[in-house]
Amino acid sequence: MSTQSTVPSRKDVYSEITSQLVAAIEANPGAPQLPWRKSSGALFMPVNALTKNTYNGINIVSLWGAAELKGFSSPVWATYKQWSELGAQVRAGEKSSPVIFYKEFDAEPNPDDAEDDGKRRVARASRLFNAAQVDGYADDPAPEPLGPIARIAGADAFVSATGARIEHGGDRAFYRPQADHIQMPSEDTFCGTESLSRSEGYYATLVHELTHWTGAKHRLDRAFGKRFGDQAYAAEELVAEIGAAFLCAELQITQDVRPDHAQYLAQWLKLMKGDARAVFTAAAKASEAASYLKRLGAEARAAA
Incomplete structure (x- = not known):
């Protein structure tokens, strides 16, 4: 045995x-999530100032790169219009950073494709500014x-x-x-x-x-x-x-x-x-x- x-x-x-x-x-x-609080640096997950939603996909990497390149310490981003809605103003001369989003629209389904539901997606570019590029916005206080x-x-x-x-x-x-x-x-x-x-x-x-x-x-x-x-x-x-x-x-x-x-x-x-x-x-x-x-x-x- x-x-x-x-x-x-x-x-x-x-x-x-x-x-x-x-x-x-x-x-x-x-x-990914960091298990510690980070007061600066590009590896905080980028978040939209108005919607509070985090960015995803390739936009995470793109905004990490922009923050690293430009020395931004805040993970908060928004469009020019969104900053205006929040009562903040993008400073003159500040350069935006690009992200991609997809817009869905309806079209005629392909009659030769049984799985075609008529939904189409098209990529659109958007331009964002970091919280460090605006006046009149206060980040959340440090914990x-x-x-x-x-x-x-x-x-x-x-x-x-x-x-x-x-x-x-x-x-x-x-x-x-x-x-x-x-x-x-x-x-x-x-x-x-x-x-x-x-x-x-x-x-x-x-x-x-x-x-x-x-x-x-x-x-x-x-x-x-x-x-x-x-x-x-x-x-x-x-x-x-x-x-x-x-x-x-x-x-x-x-x-x-x-x-x-x-x-x-x-x-x-x-x-x-x-x-x-x-x-x-x-x-x-x-x-x-x-x-x-x-x-x-x-x-x-x-x-x-």
Whole structure:
């Protein structure tokens, strides 16, 4: 009688998580959400000042780019007419930023096409101005700090064992290769999202950046230039977000694949022009990164 263990291997767990992420992406996960409050920068989801609706599709990327290029700190946009309706005035000489919207109209259905319902859509351009370009409009006041997060001891021990240098401050999360350090937003800015708590948001962000940290030349020397070319940055982001999913599962930060992982993955896959296979390449690299980080932990424990 076989005594082989029925406990699934880590490779099987990672494969299962990858499959769940792909399924979540295919189920249209929606727009990405930041788990911390951001007072500046282009990665807040762009929102219309009058309707309060967020922009979607290619308009998100377009407005992110415009904000980054022009140094806008506000995610709030509107047309000239909409700003006027709000009692605000676009300053003389300010340049607009383009977005695309689709207008639907009725036409005669094609008699040779049984599925033609006569609905037609035509693309129209619209021109937007950022809140930083107008007078007479006040953004919502900055929220009060939330205080330190609740610590998760196992996650803290895991991160400490890597030896990574981590600094806190500001409202951005990133790994800086030149200085070889991870920068995290201040703890009191973490507010969580619909799918994770403040603490989970903090640690999920931190292990995302730790996955980037593993790619340094003197660690795993991860590069994507040959296959992905100009999309190498997006490929690395895929690795980091899948790595975060793996590590959250390892650290028992969550019980299941969270929608926020799928939201970010879907965004980066879109930027990579729909390369569906990229997620599996990224998953393999993410698995390597997660194993590397766990090995650092094992070595730290052995040396203790």
